[in-house]
Ligand SMILES: *[C@@H]1O[C@H](CO)[C@@H](O)[C@H](O)[C@H]1NC(C)=O
Ligand SMILES: *[C@@H]1O[C@H](CO)[C@@H](O)[C@H](O)[C@H]1NC(C)=O
């Protein structure tokens with residue numbers, strides 16, 4: 001060490017400089033606090049309803065937004081697949097030195113997502129064909145890749161492809177799951193464009209098991225441009241639907257004639273052509289209630305039924321076909337897919353997924369009694385969220401509406417001080433924030449250097 005200033009300094013000066021440094025570091029730490037403040041207590045969902053979590057029918061205010069209820073979620077998963085695709089195209093062209101960004105390895109490394117590989121026999125798939133879920137059918141595409149040139153339209157994102165070449169009696173299909181399995185209550189959004197080739201089922205859903213499941217299922221064979229008919233099947237898989245053989249087309253009868261409160265199945269019609277462009281599909285999984293939306297417009301509300309899930313689960317994107325004429329139809333025609341610009345088979349295109357949710361793990365009591373709800377992240381959350389009422393401690397989730405879709409391009413992750421609300425998934429988190437922003441880390445680092453330095457000066 002050549003830093004021997006103190007050697008010739010009187011003690012009082014040493015003391016002053018030490019005090020100065022302590023003061024300075026205190027100031028820097030104070031500066032660091034507000035940077036950590038944004039969204040530290042989570043993300044706020046505002047619902048136009050008086051009481052969304054009771055069994056009462058939701059009451060929409062006709063005049064304005066004054067009748068709203070808010071729900072808070074602590075965690076987020078946000079993935080902009082179009083940006084992953086752009087990066088992936090860059091690295092493919094070998095002119096990108098952004099070394100740690102998917103330069104090698106698989107596109108989903110360091111993301112929240114895992115493409116699935118498993119095979120279903122015809123019997124398990126309950127169709128004329130089995131299903132072969134293959135990783136290669138879940139892929140990023142951009143205009144830079146020849147397979148993705150969609151008739152001159154600039155598009156980037158993820159595609160889940162259903163192929164027409166039957167392999168060992170199975171249709172090659174696609175599924176992508178979140179790595180995290182602890183999603184208990186939340187609002188989940190996917191920006192998607194559906195294929196117009198008949199014969200596939202595209203699904204965005206939340207899943208725990210076959211009787212704790214929330215589905216949005218699109219059957220491409222049921223889209224009719226002639227009469228502007230674009231249905232979506234909104235399903236809570238329940239014990240009753242399990243008894244009915246999980247055939248969502250023929251749900252178990254229920255005696256509730258109030259359509260808004262149908263416990264487990266609604267066939268809703270979309271107010272737009274879902275194959276003509278990207279739209280936001282949304283599931284709100286709330287305590288005692290599930291809501292479904294398209295571009296922010298509510299399609300259905302399901303409550304007051306044992307079918308409303310209660311467990312933690314995960315999010316799934318799926319595109320499949322098993323030849324069952326009563327549901328997916330298909331397998332789809334390759335020629336029809338090629339005519340739509342999909343050379344390998346019809347593609348479900350996904351631009352983004354955004355999920356704001358609470359994390360939960362169930363720890364079962366040793367005595368085999370009722371499961372105890374315990375959230376592992378609780379201590380971390382309590383230390384991060386000092387005062388939920390503080391300015392910016394809670395961030396409202398921007399909403400897409402039919403009139404204003406600008407929220408589509410909003411990602412909290414683009415603002416490095418806004419993504420504290422996430423726990424690292426097993427295997428690492430992707431484009432989520434990881435706690436502190438780089439800027440705050442630098443400031444905290446500087447503060448610690450100053451503290452150490454002042455301590456060192458005091459010792460001398
Ligand atoms: C957080 O970052 C945004 C820009 O990304 C900035 O506008 C805002 O002021 C920051 N908030 C705090 C509290 O520093
Ligand atoms: C999510 O967790 C936070 C923190 O514990 C809590 O304040 C909030 O009410 C929870 N949200 C729901 C919908 O239960």
Ligand SMILES: *[C@@H]1O[C@H](CO)[C@@H](O)[C@H](O)[C@H]1NC(C)=O
Nearest residue numbers: 117118119132133167168170
């Ligand atoms: C699925 O079946 C195909 C064809 O028989 C086989 O090549 C593949 O390894 C199987 N995949 C899994 C995950 O078992």
Ligand SMILES: *[C@@H]1O[C@H](CO)[C@@H](O)[C@H](O)[C@H]1NC(C)=O
Nearest residue numbers: 208209210211212242310311
């Ligand atoms: C799904 O999980 C719930 C809650 O643990 C359980 O009650 C139900 O029996 C399970 N359903 C199936 C089909 O395993």
Ligand SMILES: *[C@@H]1O[C@H](CO)[C@@H](O)[C@H](O)[C@H]1NC(C)=O
Nearest residue numbers: 223224226227228229230269
């Ligand atoms: C639209 O037309 C198709 C047949 O062309 C029919 O099957 C379908 O039920 C119609 N949809 C509506 C909402 O009437």
Ligand SMILES: *[C@@H]1O[C@H](CO)[C@@H](O)[C@H](O)[C@H]1NC(C)=O
Nearest residue numbers: 240251252253254255256263
């Ligand atoms: C509907 O009502 C009938 C007769 O009233 C009853 O037998 C049946 O169990 C009810 N179904 C459900 C799902 O409650």
